[in-house]
Amino acid sequence: MGNGQVVYKDIFEQKGVLLYFLHMLSYFVSHTTFMGVFILEVIAGTLFMFFNMKTIALYVHQIYAFLFAPMCSVMIYSSLAFDSGDSAEELCMPVFAFMFYLSAKAFKTDKYFSKKALIIVGIVSGYVLWIKYTMLGFFIGWIIVPVIWLIIKKQYSMIWQTFVFISLGVGIISLPIILYFLFNNAIGDLWKVYFYNNIFVYSTKTNFNEELSFIQCIYRNMYISMLDNKSFSVMIFIGLVGFLPLKGWQQKGHIYTCFAFLVFTIFGTSRYFGYYCIALSVFSVFGYIVVAVLTDRILRKIISADKFANKTKFKIALQSLVAVATVIGTVFFAKSFGRNVYFMDYRQEDLPQYKLKEIICQEKNPTLLQFGGLDGGFYSVCDIVPNCKYFCGLNIDLPEISEGQQRYVDNGEGMFIVVRGGELHHDNYELVATEKFDDGHMERLYNLYRLKSIAKKE
Secondary structure, three states, X not given: OOOOOOEOOOEOOOOOHHHHHHHHHHHHHOOOOOHHHHHHHHHHHHHXXXXXXXXXXXXXXXXXXXXXXHHHHHHHHOOOOOOOOOOHHHHHHHHHHHHXXXXXXXXXXXXXXXXXXXXXXXXXXXXXXXXXXXXXXXXXXXXXXXXXXXXXXXXXXXXXXXXXXXXXXXXXXXXXXXXXXXXXXXXXXXXXXXXXXXXXXXXXXXXXXOOOOHHHHHHHHHHHHHHHOHHHHHHHHXXXXXXXXXXXXXXXXXXXXXXXXXXXXXXXXOOOOHHHHHHHHOOHHHHHHHHHHHHHHHHHHHHOXXXXXXXXXXXXXHHHHHHHHHHHHHHHHHHHHOOOHHHHHOOHHHOHHHHHHHHHOOOOOOOEEEEOOOOOOHHXXXXXOOOOOOOOOOOOOOHHHHHHHHHHHHOOOOOEEXXXXXXXXXXXXXXXXXXEEEOOOOEEEEEEEEEHHHHHHO
């Protein structure tokens, strides 16, 4: 996109255009590294923790927010679900955290959302719509309790205003996107690739080789995700159970409806990947709120914390101590249990992408295709813009992808072809290098093939 290509029309991808727009900005930070993506994730992670701190502070003293919000983050970012990072779910976590804060504040103060807040809700809803719309179940669950709240208060006009202002917010972020595709004559591509294929094609292929009903899919996917991510799954459970005794129905009803609808939309499919449950991990903040409330009650009984309520210097010193201790503790935890810490032992030149780059970039203006598997980062490292619409294999069963790649190979349109975990048998290409790398899950094999006509010229 940063080089003028139109997603879905010129380049085949299946997630939302806004996700790629954010990565385009990251590309402008650095063409050949993921430094821009790192900055993007730091911003998202900071906002996620910030809104969690504000939510926790609605229930207990803010000193507990300094302690438990970072703990919530480190548990999620060190989990199996996070794994390699940079999933669409991670960029939506701060939005969910913001929505929780907004609703918790409204329920605790018994004040309904302002028009400005509802417009913002629409904007962030549109943000998720154009990143990965399967997570919109969260917003369906989010709006149910406020609407019931208005019905009980007999404020029927506010119900219509709620939907009008939310729709206005969605329109604010959606209109430029629609105009972009209209201007580039790609509305049909947007509909077919992002909506139709993901709804009617993506979910029909299971990666478990089994036929399951909707409810069976939810049960299986929930079971796998909770088993694989015990750290935040336990806190989700504590939150869901711990909020039951809470006075009033709004907050706990709100949590349960958001949870249920998000589960339905992300797990009610035959497909499952570990990063799906990152969206669900945001509910763990309520578990930390329960723990914080219980901790506060115990400490007040033991040390009579009320005596220190007016001692400003003591509170500042204590908050500073907790903040420093939390930073040290979370960094130690991340270093000890983070999924990708082992990568710190490698240098760039140890990675297959950089080893094969030495061969690929010897040619002037090289062209490249990642054949079959997912994009392995070779385009980025070599600073190559794909000249094939089907620039890599995707997690979707579409003949046009494999057929498009095969035509590219048959026509000899690429100087180099990278094949992960397989071989390329074609008269146009010859094997020039093989690299192996253990990515933490399995040993990856990369074969690099070069167009024979290039070799003849040499």
